[in-house]
Amino acid sequence: MAIVTTKAIVLSSLKYGDTSLIVKCYTENDGIKSYMLRGILKPKKKGIKAAYFQPLTQLQIVAKHNSKNTLNSIKEVQVIQPYKTIHADIVKQSVVFFLSEVLASSIQEEEQNKTLYSYLETAFTWLDVHDKIANFHLLFLLNLTGFLGFYPDMSQTNKAGFNLLEGVFSDDIQDKNVIHHNNFHQFKKLLGINFDAIENVSYSKDERQLVLQTIIKYFKLHLGSFREPKSLQVLETVFS
Template sequence: MAIIQTKAIVLSSLKYSDTSLIVKCFTEEEGVKSYLIRGVLKAKKGGLKIAYFQPLTQLNLIAKHSNKSTLHTIKEVQILNPYKTIYKDIVKQSVVLFLSEVLANSIQEEEANRNFYNYITTALLWLDLHDKITNFHLLFLLNATRYLGFYPDIDENDTSFDLLSGNFTASVYEKNTISGNEFYHFKKLLGMNFDTINMVSFSKNERQLVLKTIIKYYELHLDGFRKPKSLEVLETVFS
């Protein structure tokens, strides 16, 4: 048993019994960890509050990490970088719910990945401060592939892309190859950052096409990746 102080991002929470939660976090110090939060669903003053464990909340934790169990315990918690708009805006809430589901499916390592951790926290603070966010989730997911190990290797002159190999291909009829409009709109996002994302314009159908392509890209590169249940909600919000 070790006492650890770390920053953490909430990836998911699952009800456990009538009063408790199992919360999965991406910690800065030790990668993915799951915590059993006993009694948090009971109404009581003081102690841990359920509001601390909303999707993608940034926390400061003092926790007990066990060597013998995959479930750990939290001694103290504070909200770090409290969001001003994310949980008040239905669109941003939907984006965060969707991204938390994707990240919970994507990040499995029980080891530190500080660059990825910093990317996520910085991106969330950007989301909290900006209003024009219709393409945020697309760029977030595409740029996250840098840290997951499969960022697209595409030259600006390429006209088709093999989603499985992550490279340009001349063979446009292969099963996992994208070309034409599908590839053109996917390629628009490459090299973008959040401050320039509004320079990219998509129609509703184009945005859905790009998202579908990115989700397929994740499915091909991450073992056990499941299509997010919140995908339909997100498509409704951006209709």
């Protein structure tokens, strides 16, 4: 059992019994950790509040981490990057619910990865302060593949298609895993850019959905643990 002070990003919270929550976080020090917060939903409960554990909230926590794979506990918590717009904006909220689901399904490691943590922190702060965010989730997911180990190999981008299973560009457009023509063209628009460039990428509603479905398929092919997010339909509705 170790007492750890670490930054943490909330990925999910699940009600346990009538008054408790089980919260899953991505921590800067130790990767994925789950915590039991007993009695946090009791009325007039003093101390740690349930409101701190909304999806993708950025926290500083003092926690007890044990080595026996059981639930950990949190002793102290504070919000270190209070969002100004995310919780008040229905579109941003939909994006946040969707991305928190994807992250909870994609990241399994209980080990430190400071570059991934820094990427998440920077991305969600960017989302909070910008208005043109219709393509944010697409670029966020595509760039996330770099930290998960399957960002597209950019060495032969002049080929006619992209093989989602192999992660490489390909001329074999008969292969069922190779995207080509319009699907490929739309997917390619996101490669090699950062968040400040996404307002220059234009998609129709149908193109945006096509690219999202392609990226979801890419995740499914590379991550055995990946489940299609329940909030996918909601996300498609808000950007219609």
